[in-house]
Amino acid sequence: MHSLRHITVIAPHFKRRLSGVTSTVVQLVPEQIRLGRGIVTLGPGLPDGLPKMKWRQLLALWSPPEGARWRVWHARRNTEMLPGIILRHVFRMPLKLLFTSAAQRRHTGYTRWLIRHMDAVVATSGRSGSFLEVPHTVIRHGVDLDLFHPASGEEDTIAATGLPGKYLIGCFGRVRHQKGTDLFVRSMIDLLPDHPEWTAVVNGRVTAEHQAFADELKKAVADAGLSERIRFLGEVDDIKPWYRKLALYVAPSRNEGFGLTPLEAMASGVAVVASDAGAYAEMIVQDHTGAIVPAGDYQALREAIRHYLANPEETLKQGKAGLEHVRENFALTREAEALETVYNRLLA
Structure with a gap:
């Protein structure tokens, strides 16, 4: 006591x-x-x-x-x-x-x-x-800059996961409508066929009330023939290493309180595409550390992500800029x- x-x-x-x-x-x-x-x-x-x-x-x-x-x-x-x-x-x-x-x-x-x-x-x-x-x-x-930090070795690469592709894009958090998980999955179904170097992961818990929602997303992925390139990993024991494996993080929430995940991603050296829910717009410097789009606007989200998938070197550069931005301000x-x-x- x-x-x-x-x-x-x-x-x-x-x-x-x-x-x-x-x-x-x-x-x-x-x-x-x-x-x-x-x-x-x-x-x-x-x-x-x-x-x-x-x-x-x-x-x-x-x-x-x-x-x-x-x-x-x-x-x-x-x-x-x-x-x-x-x-x-x-x-x-x-x-x-x-x-x-x-x-x-x-x-x-x-x-x-x-x-x-x-x-x-x-x-x-x-x-x-x-x-x-x-x-x-x-x-x-x-954000704790000791806990969340950039990749430091081979274990922090997509190759270490056994997943296909050269670059990893992720969306983390509870799988539900409010978090915009469906917007992310839909954009991946639309975009990944044109960008064979990229693989997507969804990490997050599915509660009983949102199980049907998650099942529909998995079915849409399977129907598109993308089950190997859009992976649902559930709730992982430690999310921090997964940030370090990413080249791009997406936070597509329809509404949010504050929302820490973009800061955690940037602290890990990862560029971020996010909605303007929560405090996301106060974290991200447009076209320097990532991009902000209107919450719930699927087309705007998809097109913002498309730019980063088509320009991986620019994506990695913005990830480095995000790291410096978080170190200085967050x-x-x-x-x-x-x-x-x-x-x-x-x-x-």
């Missing part, structure tokens, strides 16, 4: 299933600890390596940490904001409430009510901030340091 004596930030995580929020917490908390922040997580669905407090330790929150008057309760979902409000306003615990918002839509009345009770609000992009009706700070997510340390400023303001 982790002592709360020097803990000044609590990061609740009240969802068991893996999500973008989970990925953020898993990457960010170790970096915050490295910067000297006393922080613990609370809740299920997180790796054992992260510092965690027990549910019974909530009673200890009546006592402030050593050397401070409050702790920060850093929520990222409605289900985490509400308990923070109850702990502070009902049980009178010395907490400051912080919410990070990634949503890119008008919040419901209930969510707006929750947000009004926060002491500070962070938006993960300028676009998500535009939907907030309260003062906020924009802090874009970063390192995880920048996100952690920006949050430190917010925490210090709340705890002052």
